[in-house]
Amino acid sequence: MHIQLLRTPSYSRRCMQIGIRLVCWHFNRIATNKPVDQKYQRTFRLDTEKTLRALYVVGTVLKVNLNRSAPPSSTYFSVKCSPNVQYRITPPTAKSGPIPTPFNGNTVLLLTMDTASKVENDSKLSVMYYGKKMKVLGKAVVHLTAFEISLDVDADRDGQVERNNPNKGSWMWGPNGHGAILLVNCDSEHTCRKSLDSEHAEVTRVSDLKDMSPMVLRTSGPAKLPEGYKLTMHISQGDAECVRVFSVENPLVGGEDLSKEVPCLWGNAEMNFYVEGLRFPDKDFEGLISINLSMLEPSSQGFPETPIFTDTVVFRVAPWIMTPNTLDPVEVFVCSTTDNDQFLKRMRRLVENSGCKLKICPEDMNRGDRWMQDEIEFGYIDSPHQRFPVVLDSPRDGDLQDFPYDVLLGQDFGYVTRTAYGKEVSSLDSFGNLEVSPPVTVNGKNYPLGRIIIGVAFPTATKGRNMTKVVQDFLWAQKVQEPIALFSDWLLVGHVDEFMTFVPAPDKKVQIFSRKIYFFHSKEITVHEILSDEKLKAENNYVQSCIDWNRDVLKRELGLDDDDIIDLPILFHVMENRAVAYYPDMVNMIVLGKNLGIPKPFGPKVDGRCALEAEMTSLMGGLGLSCTYIDDFASYHKLLGEVHCGSNVRREPFSFKWWNLEM
Secondary structure, X not given: OOOOOOOOHHHHXXXXXXXXXXXXXXXXXXXXXXXXXXXXXXEOOOOOOOOEEEEEEOOOEEEEEHHHHOOOOOOEEEEEEXXXXXXXXXXXXXXXXXXXXXXXXXXXXXXXXXXXXXXXXXXXXXXXXXXXOOOEEEEEEEEEEEEEXXXXXXXXXXXXXXXXXXXXXXXXXXXXXXXXXXXXXXXXXXXXXXXXXXXXXXXXXXXXXXXXXXXXXXXXXXXXXXXXOEEEEEOOXXXXXXXXXXXXXXXXXXXOEOEEEOOOOOOOEEEEEEEEEOOOOEOOEOOEEEEEEEEEEOOOXXXXXXXXXXXXXXXXXXXXXXXXXXXXXXXXXXXXXXXXXXXXXXXXXXXXXXXXXXXXXXXXHHXXXXXXXXXXXXXXXXXXXXXXXXXXXXXOOOOOOOHHHHHHOEOOEEEEEOOOOHHHOOHHHOHHHEEEOOOEEEOOEEEOOOOEEEEEOOOOOOOOOOOOHHHHHXXXXXXOOOOXXXXXXXXXXXXXXXXXXXXXXXXXXXXXXXXXXXOOOOOOHXXXXXXXXXXXXXXXXXXXXXXXXXXXXXXXXXXOXXXXXXXXXXXXXXXXXXXXXXXXXXXXXXXXXXXXXXEOOOOOEEOOEEHHHHHHHHHHHOOOOEEEEEOOOOOOHHHOOOOOOOEEEEEOXXXXXXXXXXX
């Protein structure tokens, strides 16, 4: 079969009365004029053979090509319409209206209505076609019913769902940005059998609705749609695994349901929906989700309806945000074991003095796994309508692996994890190897939520250990705390908290602790032996070069000066070709406001006082910080960890709203 594209007017106007119009675009000239109207335009075809009925959505434009519906030999046309119907002709003509007007090339009628109809078919449009001698060749008549339809969200991020915000279908970062925000519904309202709310395709408790983003369908017009018309909500297949929409307690779209008819009330009505996120941003999901509402028009009998109007709203899924040491503590978590009674006693006193809560994980839960820092990392998610803490469960999966899910997960306390398999998991996947800086400004770029810090292998290493890819991908995908990679594989345990931490400073600047290899001169024979150990000196020269590398990275990536870094004294020795602390590691501390819980170093005594404690107390006193020294030698240090490794802190969230970031 051959298809010919003819340019004769008679063919283009009237051939194949019941056939399909094929479309061919040709670009033999460059258009310089902007579109006549930027609103949602819908092509509408007139018919001189029968009276048509059409549904019009307020705010859109019906675009009618008068040439295409004109009878052969038509030279003139005239337009009449009801008072509430507005139209204009393009290209503009000298005159238009009920007086016959000559065709001017490809003549287009742009039709709008300002208000919804009170009853069906209450408006009318008619177009008369004339020949050269003003002979009437045909008449096209359309009865119009106008509806107002708006799918609305909190696009201006003020906690209220405004009506038909012009920016609701897009997202923009910054204080002057726009776009709705969606929380991953990762907490649990279920009390009898704990599970994530996002795992359920129904709402079992009204309290769960506050974790979801509100969305409102607003309509105005006659009490019902014209016969055969439908309103349908739909999402893409890619978004279906990331979002679910509820109409009160009933699921509408999401999961396996990509599209569903909306059984809404018409007239002047509102219908509330609730939207929940199912996935955090990740390597394969940027975090943007579109929800569409389409009006479907009946077609020929036996055929499906076709869309004539679509309203779209866009959400961005809220990122998981870490909290740095400089934020106020809320609750401290530690484990109880058979050998850490003295440790717990000192921790209780420190926590009480800091005005926060202490949560002790009993031995029947931790099963001897005391490394609370390594199992979890606390963070939160935030939106204009709701905010709650979310714990990130590490892939290490030691004997504490059930604690975050069984104990922490609950109402308004969320849970997320990333699972790695087999040999992918190493000590670097424990979350002593995951920290975050306070807010910083680097080369003019502001990081008001700080920057995530992870430890990896040295860039030139061929067989080094790294944090598993699934966790790194997750952290990078959150966007708001751009990660920094430090070299931590030189350590036997391999965690960044072994050589650095952050403390609050009175001038609001970041204060970071870095290890400095330090040999104390004393007449004690044990110290003399240390000073005479050439192997130990060589090991510590290597360690110092590793620390200096990381120091330079942090200065560059956090915009720090040397005055922002405090060097602390330490010695290392090497086991299995990697370094461990020679004595309790003071940098591996817990920070609770102005109170610091520091591993007791048991250093050489000078004038009856531990020289290491004296120097640390002096350095911290200059920052207005108070030091509490905690004996963790037997219960933590000998097991290759310290105070920070054995504790964790849930903190207040940032006051800064992540969506105001300039990206």
